[in-house]
Amino acid sequence: MNLVLLLKILSGLALGIGGLALLQRLRSGERRRLMVALTFIAGLFFLLEFVLPPGTTFFGLVPPADLTRDNFLSSWVEVIGNVVMVVGGFAFGLGLLNLATIHGRTLFRARAGWQNSLAFFVAMIAMTLAGLLKDHRAWVTVHDVLFQGLYQPLGASVFSILAFFITTAAYRAFRVRSGEATLMMIAAFIVMMAQVPIGMMMTNWLPTEGWAASLRIESISNWVLTVLNMAALRAVGFGIGVGWLAMSLRVWLSLEKGSYFGKEM
C-alpha cells in the first residue's frame, strides 16, 4: 500500500470520526434537521441527474463533460458514489465493532455459549489475516485451507441442509385439504417432475413436434411457468413497485416515522 493511499485513508477516517463526533454534539432537533436536509439533497441529486436531458448546463456556468450523454450533474455521480461507499464502510466497521463487543462480553464473563464466541474471534482473526496476507507465499496454503477447505464446504453444507428440511416438510405439511391446495399440488407436481429427467420420461413417448408435443410434461410445465406463474408475478411485482415508490418518497421527504427515522435511538 503506498503512502499517499494510506494518508488518504487515515485522513478520511479522521474526517469521518470527527463528523460523527460533531453530529453527536448537536442537539436532537438540529441533528434531525441536518439529516432531513442531507437526505433530501442526496435524493434530489440522483433524481435530477436521471431526469435532466443530456447537455443541460447549470445556468450556462457548468457545462457537462460530454454534451451528447451527460448533464452538469453527471460528473459528480462517481464522486458521490465513492462517498456512499465510504459511509457504507463505516456501517461495516460499526457492525464488526458491535459483534466484537457482544461476543467479547460473553467470552470474558464465561457466559453460556462462550465457546461460540471464541470460535467467532478465532474465525474472524484467522480469515482476516489469511485474506490480507494471501499474496505472501507462506500464507497461500493457510488461505486455501481456510477458504477452499473450510469456508466453501461449510457454506455449501449449510445450504444443502435445506434439502432435508424441504423433504420432511413436504411429507408433513403438504395436505390436499381444499380445492386451492389441490391445484397447488398439481402445479407443483408438474413443475417439479418437468425439472428432472425421470419426470420427462413419463411423457417421453409423445412426439417432440406437432400438437401432441404440447402434452409433454416439460411443455405443460413451461406453460405453467410462462403464463400462470408470470401473470401472478407481474401482479405482485406491480404491487411491490408502487409500494416501493411510496416508501422511497416517504424516506426522501423524511415523512417516515419509527426507530430509524423520527424517534431518537
Added chain:
Amino acid sequence: MASVTPAEIERQRRQSRIIYGVLAALMVLFLLFEMKLPFVVGPQALGLYDAVGKVRDDQLVLLSVNWEAGTVGESMPQTEALIQHLFLAKKRFAIFGIDPIGPGFAQRIAERQAERLGKTYGVDWVNWGYKPGQLAMFLGLARDIPGTIKQDSIRKADLTTLPVMRGIKSARDLGLILEVTSTDSIEIWIQYFHGVYGTPVGYAPTAVMVPEAYPYLNAKQLVGMLAGIKGAAEYADLLERNWDVEMTWEYPPRRAMNAVAIAHVLIVLLIVLGNYQYFTRHRRRAERT
C-alpha cells in the same frame, strides 16, 4: 388446538431420521454413479447458447458472478459451462462481481479452463474483480468501463493496456451480459444496461429464483436463462453436442441433475404418502365418532 403427545413427537422424530437417511443414501448413490437419463434442452438454455454465438468479435462479454459457497452446487456448473462456451467460441470476456466471493470462484474456473484450452489471461479474458454494487458504480460502468474499473484484479494492470479490452469503452461495446447469481441482482442490468443501451442480458440463477425471471424472459429483456442445475445440465448437453472437445467439470452437472431428480421423485412420493396417511387417519376418526 389439540396438544401433541410425547409419543407423537418421538414418532415424528423417528420419521424425520428415516427420511433424512433415505434422502442422503439416494443422493450419494446418484452422485457416485452417472446414469444416462433422457434429457430435453429447454428454450431458455437454447436462447442463452445462441446469444453467446451472436456476440461480435469487436465486443466483450461481461460475466457477472455473484454467488457464494452456499450455492456452489448450482452456480459453479453454470459458471463453468458458460466459461467453457466463451473460450470455445473465442469470445473475449471479463469476470466481474458485486459480491466479493464470486469473482474469485470464477477466476479459479477460468484459470483451469484457460490452461486446458490454451487461452491467455489479458488477451482472451480478464478479471475486473469485485466492486461494491452501488447505483453510482453501475451508472459509471455503463458510461465509462476503464474509468470505473481502472485496473484488473490479478495483475493490477491499467485496464486500457490489456489487449482483451481493445475498443471496449462503454456498455455499447458489451455484446452480452451474463449474470450468474444467487442474489437479487438481475434488475440492475435490465434497467441500466438493457433498458438504456440495449445490451443483451442472460441469466443463470439458482432454481428457487427461476419463477421470478419469466416476466423478463417474456418481455425479451432476457435473451435466455440457465435454470439452476437443470440449466447447467442443458448447457452441458448443448456444448457436448456442438463442440468436438471434451468438457471438464469440477461439479459434473449431469450427475448433480440425476441426484436432484431422485430427490424430486422422493418428495413427490412423500407428499402422496403423507396425504394417504392423513386421509386414512381422518376416515378412521370419522368412523369412530
